Amino acid sequence: MKRREIEKQLKKELDKERFCHTLGVMYTAAALAMAHGADMEQALYAGLLHDCAKCIPNEEKIALCKKYQIPVSAVEEKSPFLLHAKLGAYYAKNTYGIEDEEILHAIKVHTTGEPGMNTLDKIIYIADYIEPNRDKAPNLEAIRTLAFQNLDETMDKILSDTLNYLQEKGGEIDPLTVETYAYFHNKNTF
Ligand code: DGI
Ligand code: FE
Ligand code: FE
Numbered sequence: 709m710k711r712r713e714i715e716k717q718l719k720k721e722l723d724k725e726r727f728c729h730t731l732g733v734m735y736t737a738a739a740l741a742m743a744h745g746a747d748m749e750q751a752l753y754a755g756l757l758h759d760c761a762k763c764i765p766n767e768e769k770i771a772l773c774k775k776y777q778i779p780v781s782a783v784e785e786k787s788p789f790l791l792h793a794k795l796g797a798y799y800a801k802n803t804y805g806i807e808d809e810e811i812l813h814a815i816k817v818h819t820t821g822e823p824g825m826n827t828l829d830k831i832i833y834i835a836d837y838i839e840p841n842r843d844k845a846p847n848l849e850a851i852r853t854l855a856f857q858n859l860d861e862t863m864d865k866i867l868s869d870t871l872n873y874l875q876e877k878g879g880e881i882d883p884l885t886v887e888t889y890a891y892f893h894n895k896n897t898f
Contacts (some may be wrong), residue, residue, distance in 0.1 A: 717804070719868050722763050725841075725844055734840030740831045743856045747828070752821055754814040754832045757804060761795035769795060783882045790882060793819040821867060821888035830859045837866050845869060860895070864892040 709717075719727055737755035739746040764772065769791040773780045776798050784790050797816035800806040814832040817825060821833055837845065838852045845851070846869055855862045867889035874881050 709814065714753075714804050718756070718760060720761070722758065723857040726759060726762055727839050729839065730756060732756060732841045733781060733835045737831050737835035738853060739895065740835055740859075741828075744827060744859060745832070746803060746831055747873040750811050750814075750828055751806060751831055751835075753808070754811045754828060755835055757800040758796060758815050758818045758832055758836060759792065759809070760804070760815075761792040764792070764795065781882070783880050787880045787882075790819055815876065820882045821863065822884060823887050823891035825863070825888070827859065830863055833865065834862050845873075855869060858893055860896055864896050867892060893897050 712732075713740055715731075716728060722730060725884065734752055734755035734819070736746050737751035739748070739854055744781035762771075766788040768778055769788045770785065772795060773784075773791055776795075778791075778794050780791065796818075797812045800815050806812060810826070810828050813826075814828045817829055817832060818832050818836055825833070834855050838855055839846065842848065843845075847865065851862060851865055851869075868884065871885065871889055872879065873879075
């Protein structure tokens with residue numbers, strides 16, 4: 709599907725706020741791609757579709773994963789909202805016709821991250837956090853500046869703040885989030 713058609717469809721699938729966030733991520737990802745010499749078209753598509761499964765009710769997410777044979781971990785059973793990333797990659801491919809595996813992968817890992825993430829993966833993860841409609845995270849201003857300078861350092865900062873936030877609010881922590889933080893922290897230290 710063309711980007712405009714996908715936009716039209718998503719406007720129906722998502723609530724207003726999520727749709728605005730989606731456009732914010734799409735254009736922020738494009739800007740980050742420009743700054744870091746990555747492919748802008750891939751960034752636009754991945755940004756546009758990253759939350760396409762976000763507005764499916766949580767109870768349905770687990771059933772849909774079983775139906776599509778997407779593995780569900782113990783942490784995902786307890787926090788099914790995490791599944792919107794994997795389900796999003798599934799719908800990007802099967803509903804929106806995206807065949808580019810790099811776009812699908814960036815969507816799949818956009819919530820927890822993954823050790824060894826590539827440039828597009830990082831761009832989507834970071835754009836999701838810094839897009840202009842976001843206002844709650846600490847250090848946002850500094851992180852926004854850093855994002856256009858160094859992707860690995862930005863990942864380290866965001867993951868560190870995210871883990872602190874999850875610890876404070878007592879959220880179930882996915883081992884992948886911890887592994888991704890360790891990966892970037894080590895990468896930046898040595
Ligand atoms: O879908 P969005 O809200 O745009 O953004 P997202 O997909 O990055 O999800 C953001 C939330 O995900 C944020 O509140 C932090 C949370 N998160 C990230 N890693 C983990 C996590 N939540 C839990 N419970 N466990 C994690 O490991
Ligand atoms: Fe998301
Ligand atoms: Fe998002």
